[in-house]
Amino acid sequence: MSEELNQLRAQSDxxxxxxxxxxxxxxxxxxxxxxxxxxxxxxxxxxxxxxxxGGLYRATGEYVKSESAFVEAMEILAKSPGRNxxxxxxxxNNLAGLYRLMGQYPKAxxxxxxxxxxxxxxxxxxxxxYASGLNNLGLLYQDMRNYGMAERLHREALEIIxxxxxxxxxxxxxxxxxxxxxxxxxxxxxxxxxx
Numbered sequence: 001m002s003e004e005l006n007q008l009r010a011q012s013d014x015x016x017x018x019x020x021x022x023x024x025x026x027x028x029x030x031x032x033x034x035x036x037x038x039x040x041x042x043x044x045x046x047x048x049x050x051x052x053x054g055g056l057y058r059a060t061g062e063y064v065k066s067e068s069a070f071v072e073a074m075e076i077l078a079k080s081p082g083r084n085x086x087x088x089x090x091x092x093n094n095l096a097g098l099y100r101l102m103g104q105y106p107k108a109x110x111x112x113x114x115x116x117x118x119x120x121x122x123x124x125x126x127x128x129x130y131a132s133g134l135n136n137l138g139l140l141y142q143d144m145r146n147y148g149m150a151e152r153l154h155r156e157a158l159e160i161i162x163x164x165x166x167x168x169x170x171x172x173x174x175x176x177x178x179x180x181x182x183x184x185x186x187x188x189x190x191x192x193x194x195x
Contacts, residue, residue, distance in 0.1 A: 089118035
């Protein structure tokens with residue numbers, strides 16, 4: 001990756017982290033175009049940038065553009081490195097997150113389940129991305145009011161993260177996720193210490 005491309009990427013990443021999406025958009029689109037020119041439109045590097053573009057549009061509520069970027073990235077990664085690769089799983093996980101926001105729960109569920117399965121097979125069921133996938137699926141089930149399944153998945157994810165021994169943001173997020181279905185089912189006394 002060229003120095004110019006690296007600088008543009010760093011600038012767009014910084015703006016996204018600051019929530020300055022309208023300022024980040026033209027830079028990120030320029031990064032996407034330069035990456036496509038440098039690597040070709042069938043390269044995993046280009047798919048990675050498309051994931052970032054999809055994430056930006058998801059954050060701004062431009063769901064049609066977001067879906068288009070995620071689907072294009074998914075199609076590229078399905079060819080190489082293939083459908084049984086963590087990068088492909090991350091892309092379908094991103095697309096599933098978009099469908100969850102859009103209320104398209106059956107589409108989201110199918111993709112979340114596929115992503116979790118790929119993470120489990122390729123990275124192992126003790127990996128952070130597997131736990132993250134479980135949390136995402138749990139959040140979907142909570143949205144669908146399937147609180148028992150949501151609680152089970154959040155507990156499993158929390159246990160994986162707890163075994164890693166880190167008390168950091170993913171751990172705190174998992175505690176918060178587990179509190180959701182507990183509160184939704186009136187078990188506030190169990191949820192409060194988690195929060």
